[in-house]
Amino acid sequence: MVCVSHASNRLWRTLAMVALFAAVLQGCANFKEVSMFASLSAKGAGYDSVTQDYIGAIDRRKQYQPQKFQGELEVLKARREAQRAGLEVLQETITDYMQGVEGLASGNIRTYDKSSKDLGDRLNKAALLDSNEKDAVGALSTLLARSVTAVYRQHELRKLIQDGNQPLQDVVTATRKIVKNGIIPDLQAESALIERYYDNFMLAPGNPAEPVAMALARESKAGELGRVRARIQTAQHYDAVLERIAAGHQYLYEHREMISNDKLGRQFKPYVEALRTAFKDLLDVSR
Amino acid sequence: MSKLTSDETFQLGNQVRDAAIALGDWRIENRSGLSRLQWDELDDKEITLLNFASSIYTSAIGMVLDDSHTSLSRLQSRVKQAESAIQRIKSFKQALDLASGLVLLAGAIASGNVAEIPASVVALEDAIEAIVSPGGSDET
Numbered sequence: 001m002v003c004v005s006h007a008s009n010r011l012w013r014t015l016a017m018v019a020l021f022a023a024v025l026q027g028c029a030n031f032k033e034v035s036m037f038a039s040l041s042a043k044g045a046g047y048d049s050v051t052q053d054y055i056g057a058i059d060r061r062k063q064y065q066p067q068k069f070q071g072e073l074e075v076l077k078a079r080r081e082a083q084r085a086g087l088e089v090l091q092e093t094i095t096d097y098m099q100g101v102e103g104l105a106s107g108n109i110r111t112y113d114k115s116s117k118d119l120g121d122r123l124n125k126a127a128l129l130d131s132n133e134k135d136a137v138g139a140l141s142t143l144l145a146r147s148v149t150a151v152y153r154q155h156e157l158r159k160l161i162q163d164g165n166q167p168l169q170d171v172v173t174a175t176r177k178i179v180k181n182g183i184i185p186d187l188q189a190e191s192a193l194i195e196r197y198y199d200n201f202m203l204a205p206g207n208p209a210e211p212v213a214m215a216l217a218r219e220s221k222a223g224e225l226g227r228v229r230a231r232i233q234t235a236q237h238y239d240a241v242l243e244r245i246a247a248g249h250q251y252l253y254e255h256r257e258m259i260s261n262d263k264l265g266r267q268f269k270p271y272v273e274a275l276r277t278a279f280k281d282l283l284d285v286s287r
Numbered sequence: 288m289s290k291l292t293s294d295e296t297f298q299l300g301n302q303v304r305d306a307a308i309a310l311g312d313w314r315i316e317n318r319s320g321l322s323r324l325q326w327d328e329l330d331d332k333e334i335t336l337l338n339f340a341s342s343i344y345t346s347a348i349g350m351v352l353d354d355s356h357t358s359l360s361r362l363q364s365r366v367k368q369a370e371s372a373i374q375r376i377k378s379f380k381q382a383l384d385l386a387s388g389l390v391l392l393a394g395a396i397a398s399g400n401v402a403e404i405p406a407s408v409v410a411l412e413d414a415i416e417a418i419v420s421p422g423g424s425d426e427t
Contacts, residue, residue: 054348058341065334072338079345086352093362100369107376149376156372164365170358174351181297182348189304189340196311196333203315205323 031105031150033265034157037248037272038102044241044279045094045175049286051087053231054183055080061190064197090175094245097164104157107149154260165253172246179239184232191228194221230285237282244275293350300343307336 058077062070198221201207202214248271258264291299314321314329321329 061341065338066331069334069338076338076342076345079342079349083345083349083352086349089359090352090355093359093366096366097362097369100366100373103373104369104376149379152376152379153372156369160365160369160372163368164362167358167361167365171355171362174355174358177293177297178348178351181294182300182344182351185297185301185304186341186344189307189337189344192304192308192311193334193337196330196337199311199315200330203318205318205321205326 030260030262030265031107031153031157033268033272034252034259035102035105037252037268037275038098038105040272040275040279041245041248042095042098042102044275044282045091045098045245047238047241047282048088048091050179050183050235050238051091053234054186055084055087057186057190061193064193087178090171090178094168094171094175097168098245101157101160101164104153104160107153150260157259158256161249161252161256161259165249168249169246172242176239176242176246179235179242184235184239187228187232187235191225191232194224194228234282234286237278237285240278241275241282244271244278247271248275293347293354296343296347296350300340300347303336303343304340307333307340310336 058073058080062073065073198217201217202209248268251268251271252259255264255267310329311333314326314333318326
């Protein structure tokens with residue numbers, strides 16, 4: 001009985017020391033804002049409606065052109081289809097990279113908790129420790145898992161952001177170039193095509209200016225131009241999201257030595273909020 | 288003559304598109320002086336120019352995709368770097384399970400309860416097996 005009591009006290013002392021060590025470690029590492037930024041970036045970058053729309057644009061335009069142009073439109077459609085994989089890889093690589101950053105920043109805690117719960121179950125089957133001791137060991141395993149890996153995660157995050165910044169900036173720049181200089185101007189060409197189509201109907205020499213038909217044509221023209229304008233706005237908002245991703249990651253790169261610091265978390269928060277706002281605006285306009 | 292860059296190609300697309308729009312505006316303004324034949328001919332030219340602009344944009348986008356291969360490969364290798372680091376964290380977790388199993392075993396020995404030792408050994412064996420088996424014990 002004396003031996004059991006002595007062993008139990010020693011166990012508690014050991015658990016207390018380890019818990020204190022783990023709490024100090026965990027208290028030093030704060031990745032919350034980095035994790036949030038990475039999660040939002042992964043979602044934002046993965047928004048694929050803009051690029052899917054670009055590929056599907058040619059089918060939309062066939063209705064505004066006479067039959068003699070359909071052949072060349074089919075060729076153009078095939079060329080865009082051939083670009084689908086390349087466009088998807090651009091977006092998916094940004095998404096995968098940000099999921100990697102998020103995985104390191106968050107430490108994949110749910111996995112630890114599941115494993116610790118399994119351990120707790122096994123502990124309960126063994127009538128070796130009393131129930132308080134079993135709870136303590138189970139909780140300690142979770143705390144240790146988070147705390148010990150915090151130091152490692154900090155190291156790996158710094159390395160990842162240092163090595164990943166330049167290629168990420170290059171890939172985001174390429175994606176933005178495609179959206180700003182290619183997709184948006186192409187949508188403006190689509191707008192001109194729609195205007196031409198309806199102006200042809202309403203203003204061609206010799207066409208009777210039948211009031212009802214004219215009114216319907218004006219209404220259709222306004223509706224379809226409105227849809228193209230919405231596509232242009234969606235593309236502009238997507239570009240804004242990419243811009244915020246690039247700016248946020250650049251900030252993390254420049255301050256990577258402070259990556260788990262509370263002060264960095266506070267200074268980085270505006271970048272996270274700017275990204276959150278940009279992503280919300282994108283979702284709002286595309287509804 | 289050197290090939291166009293992607294930026295120059297995008298600009299060319301804009302010029303062709305703007306020429307089509309200018310032609311369309313001229314056609315509307317001067318429609319009273321145009322025959323139906325002239326009107327239709329200008330309409331065809333406008334469509335041709337707009338399709339040509341779209342084709343140029345498509346080419347320019349292709350050039351950007353080609354130019355981005357190197358950066359993409361570098362970023363993809365960083366993704367692998369992150370995945371390896373996350374895998375090592377899972378191994379740490381498994382090692383901590385092992386450590387917790389050892390605590391349990393130590394408790395059994397310290398308590399002197401010899402009859403209960405097999406349960407703690409099972410906990411320890413589970414933890415070791417999770418570390419050495421390729422898939423690990425996790426869902427993720």
